[in-house]
Amino acid sequence: MDTRTALLDSAELASRTRGYDGFSYADLSRDVGIRKASIHHHFPKKADLAEAVLARYSDAVLTRLADIAKASSTAADAFKAYLTLYREALDDGRMLCLCVAFGAGRDSLPTAAQNQLTAFHADSIAWLTRQFECAARDKSVSLSGSPRDEAAACLALMEGAQLVARASGSAAPFDQATAAFGARLAPTVQ
Amino acid sequence: MDTRTALLDSAELASRTRGYDGFSYADLSRDVGIRKASIHHHFPKKADLAEAVLARYSDAVLTRLADIAKASSTAADAFKAYLTLYREALDDGRMLCLCVAFGAGRDSLPTAAQNQLTAFHADSIAWLTRQFECAARDKSVSLSGSPRDEAAACLALMEGAQLVARASGSAAPFDQATAAFGARLAPTVQ
DNA sequence: GTCTATAGTTTGATAGAC
């Protein structure tokens, strides 16, 4: 694997368990197997690394969401895939998704990363809003508020469910927290 | 104000904006107005400080929850007070509650603090479960799942709503995310 | 209880050889 990618992987994993301030170039060095100084060739400052990790994450997730929207015949199907995305990122309570991890220590992030994080959240909510608008049309999910409010609630539920699960060190609380939402997505029994 | 309390206040505020790894004894020193070395008289190790901050927070919140339960005539009233608690801790998108902030960087917390955090979440879910059980009896809120699942969902929603709000730097997304839950608490129009 | 002084380590970062 190319070194730059290995460094991004290591930094992302570390961020998702210990936060941005919780890992150092020394950690990456041990993990990837090159010297600290060599890391600066790929990412001159730690702020560059934060930007790159977040950019890669944001692109990957947003691309995935676009694919999900395209592949889903109903809004309910899209939400099911969305739920799975967050459920799997949790890794049985060992990890958080990057947006939760970076969101918590927000004020210690470099400014560029703070803006990327804000943009990612806005894009996520926009995608969810479109799905809830679609749900209002295809009736695959019943709305209990405006598509915009539902979108904010859905994102909050996913991020919060990860935190609650992690506090217990297992995936069970994530499943409990999202059970009601999951039930809304099940095909209605006539 | 006594120095120990001032230190705890400073450490809690710093944790809620930058995380446990995001502040140092030098920050507290500037903030409180005593020298770094003097802080060690009150909290010999930073781990002691983490424990103390989390213990004070946990006691305060749990006491408040007990008071809320006692003062509320219906489950809906208790949930309204609970919602306000999280909404106010947000400080218009500038801060998170301590359990969210510490939950994110969990793996870099001292072991004792990790256990305190797990216990606090368990206590919170237990309290919420009791309220939803109460709601099933007094019919002030309609249940869409077991009290236990509802409790996990409610806690996740509060914590997630704080994260989503903070990413945008305003309280608005918190209100959007919790609007549907708030609507469930409103007295039913006959 | 607070101070000065300082130890020992780790941090992010740079210069220059290969």
Next chain:
DNA sequence: GTCTATCAAACTATAGAC
């Protein structure tokens, strides 16, 4: 692109005077 060597600054923590 990776290395050795090194830096200045920041970190947690301790000793001992007042």
